[in-house]
Amino acid sequence: MRSVSGTIDINFLKEKARAIRIEVLKMLTEAGSGHTGGSLSAADIVTALYFYKMRHNPENPKWNERDRFILSKGHAAPLLYAALAMTGYFDISMLKTLRKMGSPLQGHPCSRTLLGVEISTGSLGQGLSVANGIAIGLKMDNLNSRVYCLLGDGEIQEGQVWEAAMTSAHYRLDNLCAIVDMNGLQIDGPVSHVKAIEPVAAKWNAFGWHVIDIDGHDMKTIIDTLDEAETVKEKPTVILARTVKGKGVSFFEGKVEYHGIAPTHEELERALKELGG
Amino acid sequence: MSLKIATRDAYGEALLELGKRRKDVVVLDADLSGSTKTGKFAKAFPERFYNIGISEQDMIGTASGLSLTGKLPFASTFAVFETGRAWEQIRQTVCYSNLNVKLVATHSGITVGEDGASHQATEDVALMRVLPNMTIIVPSDGNETRQVINAIADYYGPVYVRLGRVKVPMVMPDEYQFKIGKAFTFHTGSNVNIIAMGIMVSTALEAADILKDEGIDAGVINISTVKPLDTETLLNIAKACRLIVTAEEHSTIGGLGSAVCEFLSENHPIQICRIGIRDAFGCSGKPEELLKLYCLTADDIVRTIKEALT
Numbered sequence: 001m002r003s004v005s006g007t008i009d010i011n012f013l014k015e016k017a018r019a020i021r022i023e024v025l026k027m028l029t030e031a032g033s034g035h036t037g038g039s040l041s042a043a044d045i046v047t048a049l050y051f052y053k054m055r056h057n058p059e060n061p062k063w064n065e066r067d068r069f070i071l072s073k074g075h076a077a078p079l080l081y082a083a084l085a086m087t088g089y090f091d092i093s094m095l096k097t098l099r100k101m102g103s104p105l106q107g108h109p110c111s112r113t114l115l116g117v118e119i120s121t122g123s124l125g126q127g128l129s130v131a132n133g134i135a136i137g138l139k140m141d142n143l144n145s146r147v148y149c150l151l152g153d154g155e156i157q158e159g160q161v162w163e164a165a166m167t168s169a170h171y172r173l174d175n176l177c178a179i180v181d182m183n184g185l186q187i188d189g190p191v192s193h194v195k196a197i198e199p200v201a202a203k204w205n206a207f208g209w210h211v212i213d214i215d216g217h218d219m220k221t222i223i224d225t226l227d228e229a230e231t232v233k234e235k236p237t238v239i240l241a242r243t244v245k246g247k248g249v250s251f252f253e254g255k256v257e258y259h260g261i262a263p264t265h266e267e268l269e270r271a272l273k274e275l276g277g
Numbered sequence: 278m279s280l281k282i283a284t285r286d287a288y289g290e291a292l293l294e295l296g297k298r299r300k301d302v303v304v305l306d307a308d309l310s311g312s313t314k315t316g317k318f319a320k321a322f323p324e325r326f327y328n329i330g331i332s333e334q335d336m337i338g339t340a341s342g343l344s345l346t347g348k349l350p351f352a353s354t355f356a357v358f359e360t361g362r363a364w365e366q367i368r369q370t371v372c373y374s375n376l377n378v379k380l381v382a383t384h385s386g387i388t389v390g391e392d393g394a395s396h397q398a399t400e401d402v403a404l405m406r407v408l409p410n411m412t413i414i415v416p417s418d419g420n421e422t423r424q425v426i427n428a429i430a431d432y433y434g435p436v437y438v439r440l441g442r443v444k445v446p447m448v449m450p451d452e453y454q455f456k457i458g459k460a461f462t463f464h465t466g467s468n469v470n471i472i473a474m475g476i477m478v479s480t481a482l483e484a485a486d487i488l489k490d491e492g493i494d495a496g497v498i499n500i501s502t503v504k505p506l507d508t509e510t511l512l513n514i515a516k517a518c519r520l521i522v523t524a525e526e527h528s529t530i531g532g533l534g535s536a537v538c539e540f541l542s543e544n545h546p547i548q549i550c551r552i553g554i555r556d557a558f559g560c561s562g563k564p565e566e567l568l569k570l571y572c573l574t575a576d577d578i579v580r581t582i583k584e585a586l587t
Binding site for chain 2: 068110111112118119120121122123126127128129130131132133134135136137138140141159160163164166167170171
């Protein structure tokens with residue numbers, strides 16, 4: 001269990017987020033392909049989940065009472081892999097095998113090949129439904145475990161997300177917390193240009209969710225919000241995390257081109273300098 | 278063959294019995310529980326029934342999540358919506374992750390009748406056959422359906438069960454025991470064998486009777502598991518006759534006929550005629566009228582065999 005008890009060391013979490021970003025960049029460069037921007041934008045959120053909020057046990061990945069994390073935006077696989085490796089699910093050296101033939105670290109998460117991945121994702125819009133099913137199952141078993149589901153902001157253009165959002169509210173799944181990584185960009189350009197999703201908060205609110213709109217890079221805010229979500233009863237909570245795509249590396253930040261390409265070796269060197277790696 | 282029962286009715290009863298026996302059974306439906314007959318389970322076990330509303334994709338995902346917590350989910354709706362509307366959810370979430378989700382769909386084929394093509398799944402088996410890890414079962418009657426539901430509850434992995442709307446005769450013998458992947462041979466024919474699934478099993482038996490009177494010895498095989506195919510039985514039959522006829526209330530593209538052709542063309546080439554829907558949509562009408570219109574009657578099987586043998 002990695003939950004930090006007593007006083008929360010924000011600096012510890014910030015340091016972990018920095019280290020996760022470094023691992024993400026290294027493995028993407030080694031792989032030569034993959035999704036850089038959306039892995040970096042959600043790095044602080046995923047750090048807060050794996051190093052602070054979630055009850056989980058890397059020694060026993062199938063522990064019945066664990067909290068579950070569903071990466072609905074499966075293209076941020078490098079971020080999930082870095083979090084799993086750094087919390088001890090597997091040796092960190094395995095990150096080098098990302099996207100290579102025979103590796104358990106598939107281009108998008110595969111639950112059959114890697115323990116710690118709850119469900120295979122990659123085709124967008126499907127994770128929240130799965131999270132609902134898990135949340136219902138946990139309630140049936142009277143377990144207090146919680147379910148966290150990370151979605152992309154472009155991803156919520158998928159209709160299934162809203163089918164699922166209705167289900168979560170209808171069944172009052174207060175053990176479920178969705179987090180939308182609002183980095184504002186999708187492959188073809190700004191989300192607002194491709195197909196506008198705003199007003200996002202009003203949409204989730206209208207679907208019966210408790211909505212919290214936050215700065216998705218402020219670690220103190222993130223952990224306070226995750227704690228708040230746990231106190232909300234009778235309805236699911238969604239955290240709209242306003243983030244910057246490519247966050248942490250100045251020349252990737254806000255650049256749509258880095259949605260789906262990996263850093264070059266030269267870019268990695270510059271990026272590591274910025275991150276102090 | 279006097280007693281008639283719809284396979285969906287048998288499903289409703291089997292599910293109820295299974296629910297009494299196993300507390301891990303959870304049932305999901307997409308606003309069609311009255312028609313799919315999951316309503317019986319819902320009434321008996323409301324705390325284990327989840328109506329997901331008219332959102333089949335979400336239903337498949339929710340069933341997947343439930344399976345991840347160790348539940349045994351049965352997700353039901355009409356075949357066209359289950360396999361068509363939610364196909365990619367079945368591919369990505371259920372099959373790719375190899376989850377223990379049971380997809381039991383009703384209202385398959387043209388015998389849906391008056392509702393017309395929008396509600397008549399004639400390509401569902403084809404859609405499911407291409408998915409790795411998927412098992413496909415098409416029961417022929419109520420008795421077999423009951424056994425299928427119990428068998429798949431004891432089997433780990435994704436399963437698609439194809440059921441119908443209309444009442445069909447009980448064709449399987451009392452002593453019959455269903456086993457996943459095992460075909461049932463009523464009788465092996467020396468000249469020709471009819472390999473049928475679902476409601477076409479009773480039609481095939483009827484055709485064999487007609488042919489017998491005309492001096493043609495036609496065998497009938499109920500191949501209720503379409504995937505994985507009972508290749509051993511198929512091979513033995515193919516080696517012992519000169520013609521095989523497949524019969525399905527489904528498109529001749531991608532279904533049972535295709536599966537049999539694919540296997541035998543590689544392992545024991547023999548003449549094969551496929552009875553089925555010839556690359557067409559269904560339409561409104563009474564089930565028996567539609568079976569005639571789409572050439573799915575015993576007479577159609579008889580004519581096909583006689584033409585092929587001359």
